[in-house]
Amino acid sequence: MAIPNFLCKNNRVLLKELTKTDFKLRYQGSVLGYFWALLRPLMMFAILYIVFAKLLRFGSDIPHYPVYLLVGTTLWSFFTECTNQGIQAIIQRGELIRKICFPKYIVVVSATLTAVINLLINLVVVIIFALINGVTPSPMWLIVPALILELYMLALGISFLLGAVNVKYRDITSIWDVLVQALFYAVPIIYPITMIAESSPTAAKVILLNPISQIVQDIRYCLITDQTITTWSYVGEERFFWKFIPIAIVIIILIWGSWYFRKKSKKFAEEI
Amino acid sequence: MKEDMPTVISVKNLHKSFKLPTERAGGLKQAIFNRLKGIKGYKEQKVLNGINFDIKKNEFVGIVGRNGSGKSTLLKTLAKIYFPEKGSVEIDGTLIPFIELGVGFNPDLSGRENVYLNGALLGFSNKEMDAMYDEIVDFAELRPFMDQKLKNFSSGMQVRLAFSIAIRAKGDILLLDEVLAVGDAEFQKKCTDYFAAIKGNQTVILVTHDMGNVRNFCTRAILIEEGKVKLDSTPNKVADAYEKLWN
Numbered sequence: 001m002a003i004p005n006f007l008c009k010n011n012r013v014l015l016k017e018l019t020k021t022d023f024k025l026r027y028q029g030s031v032l033g034y035f036w037a038l039l040r041p042l043m044m045f046a047i048l049y050i051v052f053a054k055l056l057r058f059g060s061d062i063p064h065y066p067v068y069l070l071v072g073t074t075l076w077s078f079f080t081e082c083t084n085q086g087i088q089a090i091i092q093r094g095e096l097i098r099k100i101c102f103p104k105y106i107v108v109v110s111a112t113l114t115a116v117i118n119l120l121i122n123l124v125v126v127i128i129f130a131l132i133n134g135v136t137p138s139p140m141w142l143i144v145p146a147l148i149l150e151l152y153m154l155a156l157g158i159s160f161l162l163g164a165v166n167v168k169y170r171d172i173t174s175i176w177d178v179l180v181q182a183l184f185y186a187v188p189i190i191y192p193i194t195m196i197a198e199s200s201p202t203a204a205k206v207i208l209l210n211p212i213s214q215i216v217q218d219i220r221y222c223l224i225t226d227q228t229i230t231t232w233s234y235v236g237e238e239r240f241f242w243k244f245i246p247i248a249i250v251i252i253i254l255i256w257g258s259w260y261f262r263k264k265s266k267k268f269a270e271e272i
Numbered sequence: 273m274k275e276d277m278p279t280v281i282s283v284k285n286l287h288k289s290f291k292l293p294t295e296r297a298g299g300l301k302q303a304i305f306n307r308l309k310g311i312k313g314y315k316e317q318k319v320l321n322g323i324n325f326d327i328k329k330n331e332f333v334g335i336v337g338r339n340g341s342g343k344s345t346l347l348k349t350l351a352k353i354y355f356p357e358k359g360s361v362e363i364d365g366t367l368i369p370f371i372e373l374g375v376g377f378n379p380d381l382s383g384r385e386n387v388y389l390n391g392a393l394l395g396f397s398n399k400e401m402d403a404m405y406d407e408i409v410d411f412a413e414l415r416p417f418m419d420q421k422l423k424n425f426s427s428g429m430q431v432r433l434a435f436s437i438a439i440r441a442k443g444d445i446l447l448l449d450e451v452l453a454v455g456d457a458e459f460q461k462k463c464t465d466y467f468a469a470i471k472g473n474q475t476v477i478l479v480t481h482d483m484g485n486v487r488n489f490c491t492r493a494i495l496i497e498e499g500k501v502k503l504d505s506t507p508n509k510v511a512d513a514y515e516k517l518w519n
Contacts, residue, residue, distance in 0.1 A: 010395045017392035025380055099375040100393055101352040171300040269353045270290060 086159025160257035214246035285359035321499035337496035365444030374434030379423035
């Protein structure tokens with residue numbers, strides 16, 4: 001039901017119009033405009049690079065560590081932007097939902113698509129940065145889009161699930177803010193996973209069961225160096241199925257989120 | 273002649289009630305608190321109490337009633353914004369709802385962009401909007417302003433644009449909620465002329481408090497009182513009954 005619905009022409013037109021509007025209005029009134037889509041994550045990267053790579057000397061044993069870090073921060077920015085926009089979407093478009101009947105998921109998808117566009121722009125910077133840094137292109141790069149899709153599926157699932165709850169309990173916005181902060185340290189963005197693996201292999205395995213860790217490490221593996229520790233290579237030596245836990249989490253969250261959103265969306269107009 | 277026309281809207285035994293929060297129940301803390309104490313945290317408010325009517329093609333139906341009688345809830349249920357709690361609403365054809373004018377209008381977009389966005393929200397493709405665009409702009413008499421941002425339009429101009437989209441959008445059934453008195457005297461004349469022209473050629477449902485409009489445009493009217501149909505008759509009889517509500 002949801003899939004033919006998605007392909008319906010009217011819904012596609014609406015999705016396009018809403019995404020276009022979101023993107024057009026995002027940086028309106030700022031002098032640098034769309035440039036901020038590039039500048040913000042780059043500045044965040046610069047800060048983290050100075051603090052962690054230069055002052056704390058993280059990752060000195062990893063080849064192309066700056067690219068390694070930039071890949072992590074770029075994907076992390078995408079994840080937080082995507083979920084923040086997605087969770088807020090229904091409330092921000094409350095005016096529309098109370099006045100007109102249309103499939104509610106379009107609002108969430110259009111809000112997250114803006115983050116996808118920003119990610120694509122940022123990936124161009126990552127690629128340029130990688131090439132300057134001496135990373136050699138390889139056929140493995142072609143796997144990256146599939147991994148990004150996995151990350152988007154996770155972010156979308158979370159947006160549907162928490163966005164639906166957020167309509168009634170606005171506390172979700174604040175709770176998610178805190179959770180994201182905690183999650184940032186639970187995935188190997190700023191610290192290399194090797195640092196954890198040296199002192200506690202079990203802790204490293206637990207970290208790698210998180211889908212975000214799995215995706216970030218896999219993308220680093222494909223893009224930068226096959227020396228990267230990945231979920232596939234590090235977890236599940238005794239029990240093979242452990243390797244599939246991250247992807248299973250993503251699929252479960254997406255299906256659960258869509259189902260719950262669909263169930264609750266009938267009442268959005270009354271509850272907002 | 274009217275009997276030959278097919279039924280386009282069929283409302284059967286429609287019920288709707290809302291849960292109105294009694295205490296501030298908008299937070300997680302309050303929700304948990306209420307559950308622990310066994311408080312429901314809301315009060316059921318019956319809004320629609322078994323509404324029945326059929327509307328035939330090309331009827332111009334006025335829906336009248338006091339504030340809070342359930343008119344707007346009825347309209348929103350027809351527009352599928354609210355789901356019926358009991359009973360059913362069947363609609364044959366495309367329904368263009370105008371619960372409010374200019375839904376989704378954004379002050380930072382140009383007039384033209386707003387027309388296309390509004391059209392997309394109503395379910396029209398860009399191609400269909402291309403075909404309607406000139407007519408909409410001409411009716412609103414705003415052609416020189418269409419590339420300016422909407423925030424630079426006067427409020428009267430914004431309403432004119434929104435209203436023009438409403439009546440120029442090509443749907444089988446038009447749903448209007450108190451949107452008639454817009455624009456200056458000249459524009460109002462244009463609107464009344466337009467309504468007089470489509471009377472009998474287009475299915476329209478109009479919610480209004482203006483009995484002059486009911487008498488002039490409608491072919492039939494329905495008086496709603498406490499969530500029920502109190503009178504379903506000719507516009508004159510319903511307008512008289514409505515005016516008697518306060519005597």
